[in-house]
Amino acid sequence: MTHEQLLSALDPALRARVSSAHVANGTATLVVDASGLGAGARSELENDVERVVSALPEIEHVRIALTAEKPVRRILAVASGKGGVGKSTLAANLALALKRQGVKVGLVDADIYGPSQPQILGNTGAKPEAREKQLIPLIGAGELPVLSIGHLVPAGKALAWRGPMTGGALTQLIEADWGDAEVLVVDLPPGTGDVQLTMIQKHRPAGVVLVSTPQDLALIDAARAGQLFDGAGVPIIGLVENMSGYACPHCGEVSDPFGSGGVEQAAERLELPFLGRIPLSMAIRERSDAGTPPALEENELSAPFDAIAASVASWLEESA
Numbered sequence: 001m002t003h004e005q006l007l008s009a010l011d012p013a014l015r016a017r018v019s020s021a022h023v024a025n026g027t028a029t030l031v032v033d034a035s036g037l038g039a040g041a042r043s044e045l046e047n048d049v050e051r052v053v054s055a056l057p058e059i060e061h062v063r064i065a066l067t068a069e070k071p072v073r074r075i076l077a078v079a080s081g082k083g084g085v086g087k088s089t090l091a092a093n094l095a096l097a098l099k100r101q102g103v104k105v106g107l108v109d110a111d112i113y114g115p116s117q118p119q120i121l122g123n124t125g126a127k128p129e130a131r132e133k134q135l136i137p138l139i140g141a142g143e144l145p146v147l148s149i150g151h152l153v154p155a156g157k158a159l160a161w162r163g164p165m166t167g168g169a170l171t172q173l174i175e176a177d178w179g180d181a182e183v184l185v186v187d188l189p190p191g192t193g194d195v196q197l198t199m200i201q202k203h204r205p206a207g208v209v210l211v212s213t214p215q216d217l218a219l220i221d222a223a224r225a226g227q228l229f230d231g232a233g234v235p236i237i238g239l240v241e242n243m244s245g246y247a248c249p250h251c252g253e254v255s256d257p258f259g260s261g262g263v264e265q266a267a268e269r270l271e272l273p274f275l276g277r278i279p280l281s282m283a284i285r286e287r288s289d290a291g292t293p294p295a296l297e298e299n300e301l302s303a304p305f306d307a308i309a310a311s312v313a314s315w316l317e318e319s320a
């Protein structure tokens with residue numbers, strides 16, 4: 001059996017992936033290029049090549065080495081100064097909107113204080129598997145690849161972690177097998193703690209989106225979180241105002257429980273781009289709690305997320 005005979009047994013799509021093939025003493029050794037494939041497609045490719053080659057006469061063993069160009073993957077951090085301002089809601093919907101706009105995206109939930117992505121993306125209780133010590137992301141609503149601290153430890157457990165443990169967990173999530181994802185949206189815990197420091201020092205985000213509600217206190221904290229990233233030279237892509245303007249589902253009158261326009265004014269003051277506002281809406285909360293976030297499909301509810309995603313996508317393109 002020559003290596004030409006071996007190659008001709010493979011169909012053209014498989015053959016195109018083989019960068020070298022060699023047969024000696026009944027053992028076929030192939031180097032197969034798996035660039036651009038996710039975890040599932042990679043093992044399918046390996047199985048397909050193995051099945052064809054092992055069925056050939058004179059072949060007793062098949063050894064396959066998969067290689068892949070490391071994709072250029074950028075981290076987009078979603079941060080806030082305070083908890084409960086809608087950072088997780090924005091992170092999930094931003095990731096889904098980016099995905100619909102054609103960006104290959106994965107979502108990391110690094111919020112040790114309250115990992116909420118399993119609930120938002122409807123895969124609470126799922127446990128990721130690992131291959132060669134590397135975690136394989138789970139698939140959440142909208143086919144979004146996702147890994148959360150909440151998938152690794154029971155709710156509340158991660159809270160007691162000390163600095164090095166939180167850093168280790170973040171690294172495990174970020175260095176998981178994200179396949180061909182070009183962007184990882186990272187939902188950070190609120191504030192300026194260990195996770196943020198590890199993020200800046202070890203995994204350097206391409207940029208940060210800051211979320212705040214319009215109240216003064218939330219804004220002051222958001223500005224402080226912004227300073228941490230800015231001081232470390234991580235660009236702030238812009239500010240998002242969440243929970244602005246509540247439209248009464250009964251009479252339609254719009255009120256502003258947390259004030260209005262505060263984030264846009266703060267963005268102006270801080271000379272940062274303002275990315276948009278998301279209304280306070282019962283439907284946004286209900287859909288997030290039910291594991292069917294609004295940005296799963298394009299509609300009235302997804303519109304503010306879609307607009308923010310479009311600005312973020314242009315920013316990523318321009319800064320590449």
Ligand SMILES: Nc1ncnc2c1ncn2[C@@H]1O[C@H](COP(=O)(O)OP(=O)(O)OP(=O)(O)O)[C@@H](O)[C@H]1O
Binds near residue numbers: 087089090114242243
């Ligand atoms: N625009 C909105 N309209 C209505 N409810 C919202 C909106 N944004 C977020 N919520 C709800 O507010 C609560 C807090 O939101 P979320 O978990 O996204 O905030 P967070 O900043 O990530 O909080 P934490 O710091 O606790 O993780 C959730 O119940 C969520 O569904």
